[in-house]
Amino acid sequence: MALKKKSALQEKQGVLQPETTNSSAAQQIKKSRSKQFSVDDFVTKIIAGDIPFLSRAITLVESTHTAHQEKANQILERCLPYANTSVRIGITGVPGVGKSTFIESYGKHLTQQGKKVAVLAIDPTSSVNKGSILGDKTRMEELVTDANAFIRPSPSGTSLGGVAQKTRESIILCEAAGFDTIIIETVGVGQSETAVHSMVDFFLLLKIAGAGDELQGIKRGIIEMADAIVINKADGDNIQNAKIAKTEFNRALHLYPPKESMWQPKVLTCSAIKHIGITEIDSMISAYIQLTTKNHYFTKRRNEQNMYWLKTSIEQQLKEAFYSNKKVAKQLEKEIKKLEEGNTTPFNAAKRLLKL
Ligand code: GDP
Numbered sequence: 553m554a555l556k557k558k559s560a561l562q563e564k565q566g567v568l569q570p571e572t573t574n575s576s577a578a579q580q581i582k583k584s585r586s587k588q589f590s591v592d593d594f595v596t597k598i599i600a601g602d603i604p605f606l607s608r609a610i611t612l613v614e615s616t617h618t619a620h621q622e623k624a625n626q627i628l629e630r631c632l633p634y635a636n637t638s639v640r641i642g643i644t645g646v647p648g649v650g651k652s653t654f655i656e657s658y659g660k661h662l663t664q665q666g667k668k669v670a671v672l673a674i675d676p677t678s679s680v681n682k683g684s685i686l687g688d689k690t691r692m693e694e695l696v697t698d699a700n701a702f703i704r705p706s707p708s709g710t711s712l713g714g715v716a717q718k719t720r721e722s723i724i725l726c727e728a729a730g731f732d733t734i735i736i737e738t739v740g741v742g743q744s745e746t747a748v749h750s751m752v753d754f755f756l757l758l759k760i761a762g763a764g765d766e767l768q769g770i771k772r773g774i775i776e777m778a779d780a781i782v783i784n785k786a787d788g789d790n791i792q793n794a795k796i797a798k799t800e801f802n803r804a805l806h807l808y809p810p811k812e813s814m815w816q817p818k819v820l821t822c823s824a825i826k827h828i829g830i831t832e833i834d835s836m837i838s839a840y841i842q843l844t845t846k847n848h849y850f851t852k853r854r855n856e857q858n859m860y861w862l863k864t865s866i867e868q869q870l871k872e873a874f875y876s877n878k879k880v881a882k883q884l885e886k887e888i889k890k891l892e893e894g895n896t897t898p899f900n901a902a903k904r905l906l907k908l
Contacts, residue, residue: 589605594627599728599730657825668733672722702729713747
């Protein structure tokens with residue numbers, strides 16, 4: 553079989569294409585792909601809730617290409633007045649705890665009430681093993697086909713900071729597109745929970761009941777961050793264990809000082825697979841939003857998060873500008889050599905480099 557010239561499938565070079573490939577359709581696809589949409593086009597479409605455009609804009613946000621980034625920044629600025637309208641929920645838990653099953657169950661619960669749900673992920677492992685916690689197509693099968701849901705896998709990136717920054721910007725785009733609930737999923741790896749915590753309103757830790765010793769294996773700090781601990785898989789033979797775990801976590805939570813939000817973190821049980829306990833979790837999150845709106849903590853925290861991201865962005869951009877500077881790169885090599893030869897100290901080397 554010969555390679556046809558005008559095939560939409562020909563993107564993968566070297567893959568043999570069937571003779572029947574529709575060349576006019578291929579041309580159309582090519583045309584629409586190469587069409588340069590303006591910032592105006594993007595903003596208008598996103599605000600109208602156009603999902604393909606939302607996806608495209610997120611791709612621009614995730615791109616490392618300078619021109620794409622500039623365009624993404626313009627789109628973001630223009631979308632900002634339409635953002636900040638959602639409830640942002642962070643969900644974390646070890647692999648296998650049932651995060652995707654839970655998000656599907658909870659997500660469906662929300663869309664059935666007419667809500668629009670966007671699911672984004674921060675997965676620091678995705679850049680390592682090229683996979684993603686959301687990359688597996690069998691996950692969230694029902695939510696994927698729900699017209700009121702939007703699911704986006706984790707962007708790949710070299711650093712957690714970079715990935716988190718992009719996710720944060722994607723939140724803005726999703727909100728501008730009319731999504732009123734944004735769920736950010738992460739696996740309990742590295743500092744990803746801290747990153748997620750710094751961009752959500754409500755932080756939920758998903759657990760399963762083990763054989764006693766519930767508090768073992770929980771990273772320090774996570775319990776402090778959690779607004780709720782939900783013990784999943786409370787079904788069948790596991791119901792009793794889940795109840796015991798609930799008591800233990802409740803006891804543990806009471807050892808922590810009250811939160812600035814004045815919210816007393818809750819422990820609930822659920823069965824994501826059987827859709828048991830989902831309504832209660834939804835009511836709990838609503839109660840949290842109500843309380844923190846009333847006592848103004850909600851706005852205060854979002855402002856603090858903005859400040860945090862401002863600082864993080866400055867640091868990141870300074871770093872990038874520094875290391876991508878050709879003079880610096882050249883001098884850095886020299887300084888490293890000097891260091892190895894014992895002719896300078898790291899402090900002096902850094903000082904000279906920064907002066908450049
Ligand atoms: P994730 O890795 O945290 O996203 O976990 P998954 O959602 O992929 O679930 C891991 C496994 O646990 C799957 O086989 C699910 O079917 C199962 N599972 C998830 N939720 C429940 C539940 O509520 N009850 C039971 N019995 N199994 C569940």
